[in-house]
Amino acid sequence: MRAQSFVSKRIGWRRSIENRGSCALGSPDRVHRFRPLTRSDMSTTTAIAHTFDQASRAALRKKADAIRWFHAIDFGDFQTRGRFPAHLPPNSTLYPVFELLSRVEIGGLRCLDIGTYSGLVAHGLAKLGAASVAATDIQDRPEFRLTSELLGIEIDYRPDVLIDGLEGAFEAESFDLIICAGVLYHMLDHMLDPVRAFSECRKLLRPGGLLILETAFHAGLEGPTMFLNSEDDQYIEPTTYWLPSRGAVEGMARLCCFDVLQTIELAHTRPQYARLAVACRACGPDEIGDRRPNLVRIHERGVKGLGYKPASLTSAGAGEAISYTGERGHTVMRAEAYTPSFPLHAHTLRDPVGLTS
Known part of the structure; x- marks a missing residue:
């Protein structure tokens, strides 16, 4: 099939982030379960920001600023720098993944993120209502554990796998x-x-x-x-x-x-x-x-x-x-013409935290 040009658009996720899961519940299963937010809950970002008192949040931000981040993650009140220089779109190598994921109803699925690094995909899947999320990496990464702490999400994290x-x-x-x-x-x-x-x-x-x-x-x-x-x-x-x-x-x-x-x-x-x-x-x-x-x-x-x-x-x-629900075949996209709306993706970096390469 001839490649088609990918037009600029914002992904329409089937459920808003506000109605997705964010709080981990204890589970005897191998991977952890997430409670969907109710209508009475605040937005995910607001709820996260108020999980900690001001001093604790400031301490976590300072901790984040001392880490080199692979992903640019939006934590609501601040973003991490990610690995790309300022002239490149943050997390752009994941744009094709974001688009393919928009064709899947994540709610209720048992998910695994291999090579998770800072955990953008793993924690984003949890926010989209996955029934369970596991994540692996070749080493234990402090930025992944800090992401879980900042978001109040517990992932079945398996480093050294x-x-x-x-x-x-x-x-x-x-x-x-x-x-x-x-x-x-x-x-x-x-x-x-x-x-x-x-x-x-x-x-x-x-x-x-x-x-x-x-x-x-x-x-x-x-x-x-x-x-x-x-x-x-x-x-x-x-x-x-x-x-x-x-x-x-x-x-x-x-x-x-x-x-x-x-x-x-x-x-x-x-x-x-x-x-x-x-x-x-x-x-x-x-x-x-x-x-x-x-x-x-x-x-x-x-x-x-x-x-x-x-x-x-x-x-x-x-x-x-x-x-x-995606169409079979091959599609070509350009990073500068695409606007993803995957949860936690940092679209623009406003005074980001984290070490530079």
């Missing part, structure tokens, strides 16, 4: 929605390969569940191609090992038994600095769209490295698949 440790940390088929942003192109350390970003998520998703995966990619590559960045310095970052093409991202998803629903490209003047997000559904091999004959043979034979037999995977029953 790599992709290959997900299966040991969570039960199989225990999530409805998984977000994996900014991970795939780093996968070489600890002998991890990019395909495992899809295969490990496939194990954790229930039949009909959704994966939204975002990655750096090379918009100038044709076909299902994986560029080894160490050989040509296309992307100047020492931990970016891979720059896949869109065909390679879609192909890895299908190999791991996902049906690709939609891809969104965040355009860049240099094609090797573009970003790509894909929304795909966990399904049985027979439900995969555009499955090539050789992929059929691969699935029938089995792939030992996946850790499961594709032929044994089942699809969701009638009416059980998580709804996705």
Whole structure:
């Protein structure tokens, strides 16, 4: 399908933030539950700001100012700086993820955020009414814990969990929605390969569940191609090992038994600095769209490295698949023409706190 231009618009989330969950309740489950706010509650931002007395809030802000933040987060009375310089839109690499998430009814879903960093996505999902939210990272990050404290939200936070440790940390088929942003192109350390970003998520998703995966990619590559960045310095970052093409991202998803629903490209003047997000559904091999004959043979034979037999995977029953309302195909967006309304995203930075890079 020919790529379409992405027009500027504000996402219309199906429920206002004021009616979403914000307070964590104790739960015996592996991931924590959230109470939806009632009509008598104040707005989320106002309620958060009044959780602490003035002195306590000032102390937390001072603590936030001494941390280097990966995400630009709006806490109501102040924002964190995030990792981008002032001339770039805050959190812009997540814009395709925000748009794909706007096509999913988050309320009541069991969610997992892989590579959470400061926790913008994880805490935003909680505010959108997720039944439960878990988050993982390769190390324990103080900014994530401070985000939870400032917002009064308790996430099932699992630091020191790599992709290959997900299966040991969570039960199989225990999530409805998984977000994996900014991970795939780093996968070489600890002998991890990019395909495992899809295969490990496939194990954790229930039949009909959704994966939204975002990655750096090379918009100038044709076909299902994986560029080894160490050989040509296309992307100047020492931990970016891979720059896949869109065909390679879609192909890895299908190999791991996902049906690709939609891809969104965040355009860049240099094609090797573009970003790509894909929304795909966990399904049985027979439900995969555009499955090539050789992929059929691969699935029938089995792939030992996946850790499961594709032929044994089942699809969701009638009416059980998580709804996705986006249109199939590929779309191109530009950061300067897009206005996200994902909860906690800082649109503009007014005297932000946090260390500079």
